[in-house]
Amino acid sequence: MDTKRTTFNNRLLPYLLLAPQLIITLVFFIWPAAQAFKSSVEREDPFGFSTVFVGLDHYRRLLTDPNYLDALWRTGIFAVAVTVLSMGLGLAFAAAVDRVTRSSRIYTTFLVWPYAVAPVIAGVLWWFLFNSSTGILPFYLSKFGIRWDHDLNGTHAMILIIIAAAWKQISYNFLFFLAGLQSVPHALMEAAAIDGSGPVKRFFTIALPLLSPTTFFLFIINVNYAMFDTFPIIDATTTGGPAQSTTTLVYKVYQDGFVGLNLGSSSAQSVLLMLIVMVLTFVQFRYVERRVQY
Amino acid sequence: MVENRPFLTFLTHAFLLLGFAVVALPVYVAVIASTHDLQTLLTGSVPLLPGSHFIENYSQILTGASAANGLPNYSHMAMNSLIMALAIMAGKIAISILSAFAIVYFRFPFRVLAFWIIFVTLMLPVEVRILPTYKIVADLGMLNSWAGLTIPLIASATATFLFRQFFMTVPDEILEAARVDGAGPMKFFRDILLPLSRTNIGALCVILFIYGWVQYLWPLLVTTDTGYYTLMMGMKRMVTAQDGTIPWNFVMAGAVLAMLPPILVVVFMQRLFIRGLTETEK
Numbered sequence: 001m002d003t004k005r006t007t008f009n010n011r012l013l014p015y016l017l018l019a020p021q022l023i024i025t026l027v028f029f030i031w032p033a034a035q036a037f038k039s040s041v042e043r044e045d046p047f048g049f050s051t052v053f054v055g056l057d058h059y060r061r062l063l064t065d066p067n068y069l070d071a072l073w074r075t076g077i078f079a080v081a082v083t084v085l086s087m088g089l090g091l092a093f094a095a096a097v098d099r100v101t102r103s104s105r106i107y108t109t110f111l112v113w114p115y116a117v118a119p120v121i122a123g124v125l126w127w128f129l130f131n132s133s134t135g136i137l138p139f140y141l142s143k144f145g146i147r148w149d150h151d152l153n154g155t156h157a158m159i160l161i162i163i164a165a166a167w168k169q170i171s172y173n174f175l176f177f178l179a180g181l182q183s184v185p186h187a188l189m190e191a192a193a194i195d196g197s198g199p200v201k202r203f204f205t206i207a208l209p210l211l212s213p214t215t216f217f218l219f220i221i222n223v224n225y226a227m228f229d230t231f232p233i234i235d236a237t238t239t240g241g242p243a244q245s246t247t248t249l250v251y252k253v254y255q256d257g258f259v260g261l262n263l264g265s266s267s268a269q270s271v272l273l274m275l276i277v278m279v280l281t282f283v284q285f286r287y288v289e290r291r292v293q294y
Numbered sequence: 295m296v297e298n299r300p301f302l303t304f305l306t307h308a309f310l311l312l313g314f315a316v317v318a319l320p321v322y323v324a325v326i327a328s329t330h331d332l333q334t335l336l337t338g339s340v341p342l343l344p345g346s347h348f349i350e351n352y353s354q355i356l357t358g359a360s361a362a363n364g365l366p367n368y369s370h371m372a373m374n375s376l377i378m379a380l381a382i383m384a385g386k387i388a389i390s391i392l393s394a395f396a397i398v399y400f401r402f403p404f405r406v407l408a409f410w411i412i413f414v415t416l417m418l419p420v421e422v423r424i425l426p427t428y429k430i431v432a433d434l435g436m437l438n439s440w441a442g443l444t445i446p447l448i449a450s451a452t453a454t455f456l457f458r459q460f461f462m463t464v465p466d467e468i469l470e471a472a473r474v475d476g477a478g479p480m481k482f483f484r485d486i487l488l489p490l491s492r493t494n495i496g497a498l499c500v501i502l503f504i505y506g507w508v509q510y511l512w513p514l515l516v517t518t519d520t521g522y523y524t525l526m527m528g529m530k531r532m533v534t535a536q537d538g539t540i541p542w543n544f545v546m547a548g549a550v551l552a553m554l555p556p557i558l559v560v561v562f563m564q565r566l567f568i569r570g571l572t573e574t575e576k
Contacts, residue, residue, distance in 0.1 A: 004398060004399055004462075004466055004469060005466045006466060006469055006470055006473065007399055007400055007401045008399055008400055008478075008479040008482075009400075009401075010400065010479060011402070013396075013400070013479055013480075014396040014397075014400035014402045014405075015396075015402070017392045017393060017395055017396035017400075018392070018393045018396045018397075018408050020388075020389040020392065020393075021389040021390065021392070021393040021412060021449055021454065022393075022408060022411060022412070024389065024445060024446070024448060024449040025411055025412060025414070025415050025449045026411070027430065027434075028427060028430065028431075028445070028446040028449065029414065029415050029418045029423075029449060030411065030414065030418075031426075031430060032418075032423045032426035032427040032429070032430055033418050033423055033426070035426035035429065035430070036423050036425070036426045039426070089313070092309075092313070093310065093313055096306045096309050096310050096313070097310065099302075099303065099306045100303065100306055100307060100310070103307075107310050107314075108564070109561055109564060110310075110314045110317075110318075111313070111314065111317065112560060112561075112564065112567070112568070113557045113560050113561055114317060115504070115560065115571075116504050116508075116553070116556035116557045116559065116560040117321075117508075117553050117556070117557065118507065118508035118510065118526050118552065118553070118556070119508060119510065120508075120510050120526045120529055120530055121526070121529060121549050121552060121553055122320075124529055124530075124533055124545065124549055125320035125321065125323070125324050125549065126320055127533070128320075128323065128324065128327065128542065128545075128546070129319070129320055129323055133336070134335055134336060134542060136323060136342075167317070167320070170317065172571070175568055175571060175572065176572065179572060193297055199297075199299065199302060228419050228421045228422065229421075231421055231510070231511050232508075232510035232511065232526070232530075235510070235511075235514075235530065236529070236530045236533065250421045250422070253421070253422070253424055253425075254424055254511075257424055257425040258424070258425070258428075258515070263425065266424075266425050267425065267426065270422050270423050270424070270425065270426070273421070273422035274417065274418060274422050274423070277417045277418070277419065277422060278417050281416055281417050
């Protein structure tokens with residue numbers, strides 16, 4: 001890791017400058033992570049007087065617990081659905097805005113603001129739209145013979161949180177795809193046009209392959225978002241129900257830890273989640289280094 | 295564009311307008327719902343045109359409709375949200391610009407270790423270490439306090455990276471010239487680096503203000519005293535009214551007001567916002 005050619009040579013000052021950030025990181029990040037690891041291999045007796053080392057017991061139990069495996073599977077489906085939906089729409093909007101150069105500013109403004117809507121509020125808004133007694137969408141859906149009820153139907157509840165979560169993320173994907181599209185060399189497009197390929201063909205054979213680094217980067221970011229930043233959406237709408245059908249991994253950590261007060265299991269779940277984030281971060285950074293080539 | 299295809303351009307515009315309509319639908323309905331009285335909202339489906347209770351709903355939510363749910367006044371919660379967002383924003387920027395300065399402009403033992411410790415925060419979002427972090431904050435006696443609400447959230451690897459990246463592009467000659475003129479590190483930082491970082495700081499302000507404003511899980515954990523409730527928690531409490539019906543007209547008025555500040559920031563500072571978003575996430 002490099003510094004400047006010339007540097008200051010104070011002894012104490014750099015440590016003082018780093019101190020605030022390091023102290024906060026150690027106290028509120030590293031230490032709790034270590035604690036999570038520690039209590040994931042211990043069991044506390046019901047009165048909290050003593051703890052016993054139980055090794056990988058909590059992990060073994062988790063990984064054989066159908067509830068946990070269900071939540072894992074569900075989180076996977078949720079993350080992929082949110083990612084595909086929001087990236088697909090983001091790319092479609094970006095491709096469209098990239099075509100209409102003259103009014104791209106105004107359309108960008110039209111499309112970026114959902115990023116600023118808080119997840120809780122996004123949840124509340126979509127919940128209201130889908131509310132079975134007052135909402136608009138169930139009213140129209142009933143004309144197609146669909147009885148919408150996210151309070152009882154797990155699939156409906158899942159669709160609801162997928163839509164709410166994807167909606168919030170469209171702007172983000174849109175901005176990155178637009179930036180990617182705008183950096184596609186114009187000469188390539190013109191050459192292809194002269195060779196007789198139409199806009200659609202150019203998009204799929206030139207723009208899309210050139211966008212693949214952006215796509216990959218966004219995929220990681222979106223999976224990360226769907227897994228970890230959607231807690232408020234779920235908590236404001238379905239609270240993990242009906243019958244656990246929208247309990248994602250993060251929601252389960254919260255429920256088992258805070259509502260169920262199951263310290264060991266919740267900690268083991270935290271550690272597993274950290275492993276997932278580490279893998280995602282690792283993949284993301286490996287890729288960022290290679291991004292330079294394009 | 296490469297060639298002129300009026301029909302395709304027309305289709306593109308139509309698609310974008312349709313897309314905008316779909317994206318804006320939930321917010322549009324919220325605005326509409328906030329102008330009707332509760333009876334209208336409960337009689338089946340929500341009307342699609344504004345009603346006549348705009349002033350009534352908004353003045354009620356601002357003057358105490360939230361009190362029915364055992365919540366503090368709306369303006370009180372809005373103030374809490376604002377304090378929290380600004381504190382997190384300022385705190386994050388301050389500590390990350392200082393640590394980036396230390397990492398780039400000094401050579402000292404454990405420099406790489408320090409960098410890695412900061413990097414690790416990327417991998418440990420609050421969501422994955424809820425319980426132990428809560429315990430530490432509780433042990434330090436920081437529950438129900440501004441310190442507990444903001445300090446654990448202000449460590450930020452992304453802001454540190456951004457400043458580091460930017461400092462690396464500042465020409466070395468500037469530093470050499472400053473040293474020849476006898477400037478010490480802090481003077482160099484204050485008089486040269488800080489003014490040069492203005493745009494980056496601005497971009498980060500936009501992103502971090504939104505980040506702080508929309509926080510939900512952390513305040514939910516560390517505050518039980520309703521005096522510290524933010525708007526986000528207020529909204530959630532209002533839609534989970536235990537008894538009776540949800541006052542949708544007030545909820546929607548409250549939601550519209552709570553959405554407004556960050557949306558205005560994004561719309562009016564679009565350039566800084568886009569810059570902040572695309573620069574911090576790499």
